[in-house]
Amino acid sequence: MKNLLATLIIICSLGITTLANAQYIYNREGNQLKGQDYANIEGTAYLVDGWSSGMAKTVNGKEFKDDIKLMYNLYTDQLFFTYTGKDTLAFVEPVRQFTINYAEKDQPVIKTFRSGYQGISKSSPNTFYEVIADGKVQLIKKTTRTIADVKSYNSATTLKSFRDNSKYYIVKGDKATPVKMDKNSLIAAIGDKQEQLNSYAVSASLNFKTDGDLAKFVGYYNVL
Numbered sequence: 001m002k003n004l005l006a007t008l009i010i011i012c013s014l015g016i017t018t019l020a021n022a023q024y025i026y027n028r029e030g031n032q033l034k035g036q037d038y039a040n041i042e043g044t045a046y047l048v049d050g051w052s053s054g055m056a057k058t059v060n061g062k063e064f065k066d067d068i069k070l071m072y073n074l075y076t077d078q079l080f081f082t083y084t085g086k087d088t089l090a091f092v093e094p095v096r097q098f099t100i101n102y103a104e105k106d107q108p109v110i111k112t113f114r115s116g117y118q119g120i121s122k123s124s125p126n127t128f129y130e131v132i133a134d135g136k137v138q139l140i141k142k143t144t145r146t147i148a149d150v151k152s153y154n155s156a157t158t159l160k161s162f163r164d165n166s167k168y169y170i171v172k173g174d175k176a177t178p179v180k181m182d183k184n185s186l187i188a189a190i191g192d193k194q195e196q197l198n199s200y201a202v203s204a205s206l207n208f209k210t211d212g213d214l215a216k217f218v219g220y221y222n223v224l
Contacts, residue, residue, distance in 0.1 A: 010197045038075075041147060043162035044171055044187050045075035045109070047100065054100040058093035072113070072144035075162065077128055079113075094126050107195070114140070120169065120176050129169070135222030137190055138171040139179075141211065166209050168214070186217060193224055 030042065038045050038165075048071070055065035063079070071080045079095055080088050097114045113128040117140065120127075120209045129140040167214050169176040170189035177189040186208075187194050200206075200220045206213040 008184045027216060038101075040082045041162060042150070044074050045145065045162065047072040047074055052100050052102040053219060054098060056081065056091065056098040059096045060093055062093065064091075070098060072098075072100060072128075074143060074164075075147070078130070083095050095128075096130075116171075117171065117176055118174055131213050132168070133218035133222070135219070137195055137218055137221055138177070139186075139214055140169050140171055141216040142167050142169070170218070183208055183217070186214070190218075190221055193221060196224055197221060 030108045035155060051071055052067035053068075054070040055063065055068065056070065057063050058059060069085065071082075072078075073080070078090070080090055082088055094115065095118055095221065097112065099110060101108065101110050103109065103180050109184055111116045112131045112134075114131050115126050116130050117123065117127070117129060118125075120142075123142075125207055127142070129142050132141050133139040143164050143166045145162050145164050148162045149158045149161050151157070152159070170179050170180065171177075172190070179185045179189045182200075183206070187197050190197070197217065197220070201208075201217060204220075206217055208214060208217070
């Protein structure tokens with residue numbers, strides 16, 4: 001345990017306290033950390049409120065998975081973890097990949113995120129992308145969570161709310177090509193086997209409106 005903790009930095013010996021829609025991260029002294037005040041903002045900054053099981057792997061290949069809980073902040077693109085549920089920690093070494101497990105509408109959800117992609121605008125080597133389909137061709141998704149001003153109908157009051165914007169990319173080799181949730185866009189980015197892909201889209205009744213359909217389409221290509 002000491003060797004593991006030596007590779008980590010304690011951002012805060014803290015819990016994340018949620019009061020209604022207000023979320024705070026506190027450091028050892030109990031002071032609110034700059035930039036983490038989400039009070040009076042509708043929604044959540046996190047992929048999932050609360051800690052979720054999962055695993056993480058750093059750029060140097062170190063794995064953390066035993067008794068670890070994760071929390072991913074989509075607004076800041078930061079990954080936090082805990083062993084105890086009380087201390088919130090961050091990794092000293094950049095994380096190359098992590099998997100987070102949670103339930104959504106009583107159904108189990110497993111999501112994998114990866115960093116290290118090149119040639120994507122407004123991105124860094126540490127930017128996390130969700131892996132929708134993996135293999136010789138990858139389909140990745142970047143969900144950017146921002147804060148927007150929202151004014152209710154017939155109201156002079158302006159509220160703040162978290163909003164998501166998602167972009168998709170086909171990654172082939174070291175090249176990442178932006179794509180739309182559209183069959184022709186995906187085929188153009190993949191670059192070959194157009195006839196087989198068209199036939200599969202029809203036989204599988206894909207409408208390309210969900211991540212599941214996109215994953216099936218790229219997954220089918222990867223086994224051709």
